[in-house]
Amino acid sequence: MTVALETYRKKRDFAATPEPKGRAARKTGNSFVIQKHDATRLHYDLRLEMDGVLKSWAVTKGPSLIPGEKRLAVHVEDHPLEYGDFEGTIPKGEYGGGTVIVWDRGTWTPIGDAHKGYAKGHLDFDLRGEKLGGHWHLVRMHGKPLEKRENWLLIKGDDEFARPKGSDDILEERPESVKTGRDVSEVAGEAPGWSSKTGRINTATKVRARPGAATPDPAKASQKAFPEASKFKGAKKASMPDFVAPNAGDAHLGGACRGPMVA
Numbered sequence: 001m002t003v004a005l006e007t008y009r010k011k012r013d014f015a016a017t018p019e020p021k022g023r024a025a026r027k028t029g030n031s032f033v034i035q036k037h038d039a040t041r042l043h044y045d046l047r048l049e050m051d052g053v054l055k056s057w058a059v060t061k062g063p064s065l066i067p068g069e070k071r072l073a074v075h076v077e078d079h080p081l082e083y084g085d086f087e088g089t090i091p092k093g094e095y096g097g098g099t100v101i102v103w104d105r106g107t108w109t110p111i112g113d114a115h116k117g118y119a120k121g122h123l124d125f126d127l128r129g130e131k132l133g134g135h136w137h138l139v140r141m142h143g144k145p146l147e148k149r150e151n152w153l154l155i156k157g158d159d160e161f162a163r164p165k166g167s168d169d170i171l172e173e174r175p176e177s178v179k180t181g182r183d184v185s186e187v188a189g190e191a192p193g194w195s196s197k198t199g200r201i202n203t204a205t206k207v208r209a210r211p212g213a214a215t216p217d218p219a220k221a222s223q224k225a226f227p228e229a230s231k232f233k234g235a236k237k238a239s240m241p242d243f244v245a246p247n248a249g250d251a252h253l254g255g256a257c258r259g260p261m262v263a
Contacts, residue, residue: 034129065156073152087179
């Protein structure tokens with residue numbers, strides 16, 4: 001088991017959740033993703049690719065474009081790279097149960113040495129996403145005694161991508177997924193889209209006929225559906241009329257009540 005993803009896997013039952021089990025991958029990528037996650041509370045998961053995994057923070061109120069405004073970002077377990085593409089539902093009762101959409105994605109560039117900054121608790125970086133851009137800071141707060149979670153702050157730098165106080169909130173202005181264009185509510189009723197055994201589930205899979213099975217004959221099926229009229233008591237054989245007028249009550253069916261066209 002990859003050490004970086006050990007905590008991630010321990011918290012999940014992959015027989016029940018559609019989330020990817022994942023594995024550590026390339027060591028040199030620089031992707032980032034922000035997933036809007038409607039779980040017990042709505043929040044935004046910021047994930048930065050580093051050392052083959054996604055370093056992750058749960059930003060409780062989401063990112064702000066106002067420079068200097070501090071947003072609490074709780075450091076959580078590393079996630080596999082393939083999780084960055086995950087959009088769908090996680091069963092209720094499972095860890096993180098709820099709905100996930102890909103709110104933003106792109107690349108990030110550390111300013112200075114990323115590993116030293118991460119270890120020190122002060123990451124400076126630039127984002128180049130579909131919604132967010134420019135200079136950002138992640139700063140680790142001093143923990144309180146016996147406090148289990150590791151709290152950081154996500155802060156927007158003052159640059160051309162920043163917005164002044166009182167301007168439109170990017171979270172309300174752009175609530176949709178950059179992957180599918182859907183909002184959280186449109187994904188919430190979706191069936192799980194990932195199996196821990198087989199990977200992605202194709203919900204459009206058709207049922208295949210057994211090898212050697214006979215192909216149904218439509219004519220015979222029709223004969224079974226409409227029994228012989230002479231078997232009914234009192235029924236007499238007669239020739240079909242040249243024309244049958246439609247009932248007035250069938251007028252709403254339009255063309256659906258017409259017989260087949262004859263060339």
